[in-house]
Amino acid sequence: MGEVGALDARDGSDRHLRNGDGGLADAGWVAACGPPYRRPIGPVPILLYHSVSNDPDPWIRRFAVATGAFSWHLDLIAVHGATTLTVSAFVDALSGAAELPERPVLITFDDGFADFGATALPALREREMVATLYPATDFVGRRSPGGAPMLGWDDLCELAVSDDVEVGGHTVTHPQLDAIPPARARLEIAQCKATLEDRLGPSIRTFAYPHGYSSAAVRAIVREEGYDSACAVKNAFSSVDDDRFALARLTVRADTPIAEIDAWLAGREARLAPRRVASSTLVFISRSRRRPRARTRRWPRGRGRPRPWGSPSRPAGSPGWPRRCPPAGRAA
Numbered sequence: 001m002g003e004v005g006a007l008d009a010r011d012g013s014d015r016h017l018r019n020g021d022g023g024l025a026d027a028g029w030v031a032a033c034g035p036p037y038r039r040p041i042g043p044v045p046i047l048l049y050h051s052v053s054n055d056p057d058p059w060i061r062r063f064a065v066a067t068g069a070f071s072w073h074l075d076l077i078a079v080h081g082a083t084t085l086t087v088s089a090f091v092d093a094l095s096g097a098a099e100l101p102e103r104p105v106l107i108t109f110d111d112g113f114a115d116f117g118a119t120a121l122p123a124l125r126e127r128e129m130v131a132t133l134y135p136a137t138d139f140v141g142r143r144s145p146g147g148a149p150m151l152g153w154d155d156l157c158e159l160a161v162s163d164d165v166e167v168g169g170h171t172v173t174h175p176q177l178d179a180i181p182p183a184r185a186r187l188e189i190a191q192c193k194a195t196l197e198d199r200l201g202p203s204i205r206t207f208a209y210p211h212g213y214s215s216a217a218v219r220a221i222v223r224e225e226g227y228d229s230a231c232a233v234k235n236a237f238s239s240v241d242d243d244r245f246a247l248a249r250l251t252v253r254a255d256t257p258i259a260e261i262d263a264w265l266a267g268r269e270a271r272l273a274p275r276r277v278a279s280s281t282l283v284f285i286s287r288s289r290r291r292p293r294a295r296t297r298r299w300p301r302g303r304g305r306p307r308p309w310g311s312p313s314r315p316a317g318s319p320g321w322p323r324r325c326p327p328a329g330r331a332a
């Protein structure tokens with residue numbers, strides 16, 4: 001996989017670990033002290049991952065980061081002196097309910113691929129870093145439409161009772177929310193929250209829009225259904241002034257160069273997300289949606305309540321699916 005695959009052969013050099021020159025201070029990361037918390041002036045990277053695997057399913061290969069590359073990314077976060085936060089911890093800090101670290105960085109995972117538990121989670125815990133995971137509930141314990149194995153309910157229960165991974169909502173069937181009727185969008189948004197809270201216990205506070213797309217109506221539904229925040233994509237930096245219901249993220253792909261991750265962590269080589277989407281961007285999005293997009297064709301779409309597996313969803317509480325998490329500390 002090009003540059004990323006080559007990173008598996010780490011040679012111990014620090015050529016990728018630039019620090020200082022053109023770094024955090026140059027990028028405006030200097031924090032302004034004052035009540036009620038420290039507000040960093042600079043951009044806030046919210047990294048978006050999907051799969052971390054050296055042998056990904058072909059369907060997700062473009063978005064699967066090699067394990068060696070992922071370790072590099074985490075080591076870079078440490079070298080930059082950044083502090084990882086969950087999404088809810090970040091928005092709590094934005095509202096003044098918690099202190100915001102001087103150099104925050106957020107690590108998020110969409111969809112809930114099974115390799116998260118085997119590859120990403122150990123690497124995160126080894127470095128005492130935290131992350132936010134957004135599974136789509138109809139795929140939990142099954143395979144994605146492309147055939148990749150997904151995390152099970154036992155896995156999510158173990159994560160939900162941990163203090164280093166926040167679990168958020170990502171709809172039930174992963175539709176493009178701004179392209180379906182509002183009533184169905186509300187069902188997707190509300191039902192995934194209810195299902196996650198029924199099975200995992202803790203309140204589900206944050207949401208991520210499938211494919212990154214939303215509209216004012218969709219964002220309003222997310223707010224009305226009781227979420228505190230939601231992640232978009234935008235491929236831009238977030239900031240203390242970002243829209244908490246459309247937080248900007250930076251997509252990390254299989255071929256994202258390590259130097260680009262380094263630059264993002266230094267506050268460079270990406271734009272700062274506008275608080276509101278410019279009208280010119282809306283026109284571009286509208287025009288682009290008239291063409292079919294490869295990135296959405298494999299996920300279930302269409303009208304009505306889709307059954308992506310060709311059979312009814314397994315009812316809540318059926319054998320093998322715990323309705324509640326096991327006690328804290330019990331192996332999943």
Ligand SMILES: [Zn+2]
Pocket residue numbers: 110111170174209210211
């Ligand atoms: Zn997704």
